[in-house]
Amino acid sequence: MSVWIAIIFTGFLTFGTRFLPLSPLMPEKLPDWLQLAMKFVPVSVLSAIIIPAIFISEDTGYIVIQDNLRIVAAIVAIFVAYFSRSTAITILSGLSVIWILTFLE
Amino acid sequence: MTNKFVHKNSALNEFVSGLKDGLPLQIGVIPFGIVFGIVGLEVGLSPLQTFFMSSILFGGASQIVFTQLHATATPFAVLVATVSAVNLRHLLYGMVMSEYLRHLPLKWRLALGYLLTDEAFAVSHQRYTQRPTSDFMHYHLLGSGIMLWFCWQVSTAIGILSGPTIPESFQLGFAIPLTFIAVIIPSLSHFPAIFSAISAGLAALLFQFLPFNLWLIVAAFCGIIVGTLSSYVSKNYIKKIQERK
The missing domain is CATH 1.10.287 (Helix Hairpins)
Incomplete structure (x- = not known):
């Protein structure tokens, strides 16, 4: 049940952030520093999710560097994302690296 | 009479060109939606929760963040705060688009607000700034938004249906950080x-x-x-x- 509440609540807030600027409630211009800071929100939040998902072991909760296939896969994915600019190809390349390395182990 | 016909025609033209301009982006959207459908089930959401999240939240990054946080048993307040933080960029899109959309009636602004995603913004903002202006430009955003909405729902459903057939050893959960890598690298x-x-x-x-x-x-x-x-x-x-x- 609480999952449904979370979905509806976050859905409402998501709609709010999209609709608010189209409503008269919002000032037409925010301070420069705030506009600048907002540009860094997606990069910061997503990096903060990416890095632990690569380095922290799901089993132990500790940082793993040795024999961590995810690091290799992530590096490959970064290069592929840079050159292909495609979400699909990036996901596929990263997963294939994991599959191949697991298979070879 | 002729006047009305011309109006209808150019509104339709804008709408169709919105659909068309949105089409190439679906190459990225559809696999993203499929991954979301698969991952949603994998972190323990029900098929219905996963499916309706795509229309209630309707935002790729926020939905995947939601699933990631759900998987790690994050408390409600932190989950809501983080998903909202991911969405703050929409304020920027809205502020850029409000110049063109502010004058529209409420029902239009509600609909376009709902449809204003990263992709629709990118495509329709280009149209607003690069081609000669018209009174029906909002139909372009409606077109690109509907194209995206439709593909997102269908691809989520495909992911939900195909998810259970994929063995766990495929480590599809790792698709989440990979998706985010693809999202942030260009920026x-x-x-x-x-x-x-x-x-x-x-x-x-x-x-x-x-x-x-x-x-x-x-x-x-x-x-x-x-x-x-x-x-x-x-x-x-x-x-x-x-x-x-």
Whole structure:
């Protein structure tokens, strides 16, 4: 049940952030520093999710560097994302690296 | 009579060109939706929850963040705060588009607000700025938005249906960080953004000990502060160099 509440609540807030600027409630211009800071929100939040998902072991909760296939896969994915600019190809390349390395182990 | 016909025609033209302009982007959207459908089930959401999240939330990054946080048993408040933080960029889109959309009747603004995603914004903002203006430009955003909405729902459903057939050894959960890598790499085109990404990532590792997954919000703030400050510094630096010349 609480999952449904979370979905509806976050859905409402998501709609709010999209609709608010189209409503008269919002000032037409925010301070420069705030506009600048907002540009860094997606990069910061997503990096903060990416890095632990690569380095922290799901089993132990500790940082793993040795024999961590995810690091290799992530590096490959970064290069592929840079050159292909495609979400699909990036996901596929990263997963294939994991599959191949697991298979070879 | 003729006048009315012309109006209808150009509204339809705008709508169709919105659909068409949105089409190439679906190459990225459809696999993303399929991954979301698969991952949603994998982290323990029900098929219905996964499916309706795509229409209630209707935002790829926020939905995947939601599933990631659900998987790690994050408390409600932190989950809501983080998903909202991911969505803050929409305020920017809205502010850019409001110049063109503010005058529309409420029902139009409600509908277009709902449809204003990264992709629809990118496509329709191009149309608003590059081609000759018309009174029906909002139909373009309606078209690109509906194209995206439709593909997103269908691809989510495909993911939900195909998910259970995929064995766990495929480690599809790792598709989440991979998706985010694909999302942020194109935006790392200047140093402040790179600094922001690195500091947020390091902080996320450093603050793991915080309760309630609060490391996420702390790390995000580190990234935002470092990014903002470093772009101020680099702007001043560029100014100084130009003054010297």
